[in-house]
Amino acid sequence: xAGGLLLSGAIAALLTGALPAPSPSSGFVDPPPDxxxxxxxxxxxxxxxxxxxxxxxxxxxxxxxxxxxxxxAQAGGGSDPTAFRRNCQLSLIVHVPQGFxxxxxxxxYRGFASLQRGASATQRASYYFQGxxxxxxxxxxxxxxxxDNWQATDETDWAQLVYAPCGVQRNFNIxxxxxxxxxxxxxxxxxxxxxxxxxxxxxxxxxxxSCGARQGAVIRRQx
Numbered sequence: 001x002a003g004g005l006l007l008s009g010a011i012a013a014l015l016t017g018a019l020p021a022p023s024p025s026s027g028f029v030d031p032p033p034d035x036x037x038x039x040x041x042x043x044x045x046x047x048x049x050x051x052x053x054x055x056x057x058x059x060x061x062x063x064x065x066x067x068x069x070x071x072x073a074q075a076g077g078g079s080d081p082t083a084f085r086r087n088c089q090l091s092l093i094v095h096v097p098q099g100f101x102x103x104x105x106x107x108x109y110r111g112f113a114s115l116q117r118g119a120s121a122t123q124r125a126s127y128y129f130q131g132x133x134x135x136x137x138x139x140x141x142x143x144x145x146x147x148d149n150w151q152a153t154d155e156t157d158w159a160q161l162v163y164a165p166c167g168v169q170r171n172f173n174i175x176x177x178x179x180x181x182x183x184x185x186x187x188x189x190x191x192x193x194x195x196x197x198x199x200x201x202x203x204x205x206x207x208x209x210s211c212g213a214r215q216g217a218v219i220r221r222q223x
Contacts, residue, residue, distance in 0.1 A: 036102060038064055039093040041171055047071040047086035073178040074192035076185055087177040094172055101163045110151040111195040115144030118184030119191035123152050129164055130171040136162055144191060
């Protein structure tokens, strides 16, 4: 079949392989044997205080969206000196079928920015597995003046995907950050960047592969 399964802007596909891996305990009760299943362990950070972030997993459990109500960074005017940076960390438990592993192939972010002339902002995301020293980070800069919606996408080529270790259960962490630099804007002006209230800010899906050799035919899945 042409094309892969599109999940909230991310492509997911299962690759066959000949080297099965042990299936560690994941905390899931009777997970489906042939699907990736996502469970949110924790959500915390200055950009997502308790009760201000909602995580929704897709109907087929292979993608998720996050909606924030108070994820805003600002600088200038009477802003709190610490308000220029806000972050939110998601810790995800991911179950995959025995013999497979997974990686994040694509993540979409969106929000609104109001930046004065001379000000700038950055949206940043870091991705890493629990206990791993390897972290993949992506930055998206914005410059003033602007007063508009924004969208940023993190994509990774298949050959560069970082997969979860085989045979062990490791939480997958996504640490996002919004940052504002007042720069040369007028001292009495305020610049800010935020995830829009009531709308999904982060949408992500998973890419799975066989443990062991990264070889084999691609099994395309339709929803």
